[in-house]
């Protein structure tokens with residue numbers, strides 16, 4: 001009597017096998033049924049026919065809710081944007097770009113200000129002060145003394161999360177804290193694969209003991225231009241959206257238009273200059289791209 005099919009999550013592909021975790025936390029080493037190879041990626045929800053001794057046949061891929069391409073990973077729900085309070089100094093330019101990329105993909109961002117054990121740079125202070133008021137979750141952590149790691153665990157529960165952010169901010173160190181013992185060996189594997197040579201073949205979702213899954217790779221290529229319409233850009237700024245209802249023009253770009261409520265909020269100090277200037281720079285970039293493709 002064959003066992004009933006089970007639904008599961010693809011944690012990684014490796015040497016022709018697909019490693020799938022079902023809802024009761026059982027792991028299956030799967031081969032594919034038929035020719036669906038190109039369609040299966042880390043993060044996919046799939047149907048598996050269990051065989052004896054922890055193996056199975058991957059029968060079918062269920063519809064995806066989201067997809068990232070470099071590296072390829074499906075069904076991500078949460079992007080952890082990791083910056084350091086210092087060393088390296090956090091850049092709001094990079095932060096705003098990553099927030100736009102995340103929101104444009106329909107994913108939830110969570111800002112992580114790591115290295116909270118160090119004296120914070122002034123930018124870190126600005127970020128910690130403003131972004132919670134702009135509607136973002138900001139968690140201060142230290143992978144060194146474990147500050148905030150419990151808050152981070154709570155945030156990741158039941159999510160499929162990826163890291164984003166520059167190198168040196170402590171992403172690998174945080175992953176170690178979150179995954180606990182057992183990661184080190186895999187960490188060695190990923191350092192062998194190396195930065196820059198990170199192939200899509202080895203994207204792995206780690207099971208967090210606290211619940212949730214976290215990929216060991218950056219979620220975005222930060223140099224990618226967002227494929228965004230200039231009229232849409234402002235909608236990816238939650239702190240602009242409420243105010244833009246009071247702009248005179250419904251399609252206001254918040255750049256040079258008269259009676260722009262966003263610019264008034266900037267002049268009144270409710271939206272900081274750096275945030276608005278970052279917006280104008282991204283807007284110019286998006287508009288330049290629109291001109292090129294016309």
Ligand SMILES: Nc1nc2c(ncn2[C@@H]2O[C@H](COP(=O)(O)OP(=O)(O)O)[C@@H](O)[C@H]2O)c(=O)[nH]1
Nearest residue numbers: 114115116142143144167168169170171172173
């Ligand atoms: N002081 C301090 N150093 C940290 C912290 N987290 C990571 N580091 C150090 O920062 C460096 C980069 O960390 P790593 O995890 O490799 O960063 P990644 O490039 O983002 O993966 C290493 O030397 C870590 O030991 C932290 O919370 N506080």
Ligand SMILES: [Mg+2]
Nearest residue numbers: 168171172173
């Ligand atoms: Mg790393």
Ligand SMILES: [Zn+2]
Nearest residue numbers: 247252254260
């Ligand atoms: Zn406006």
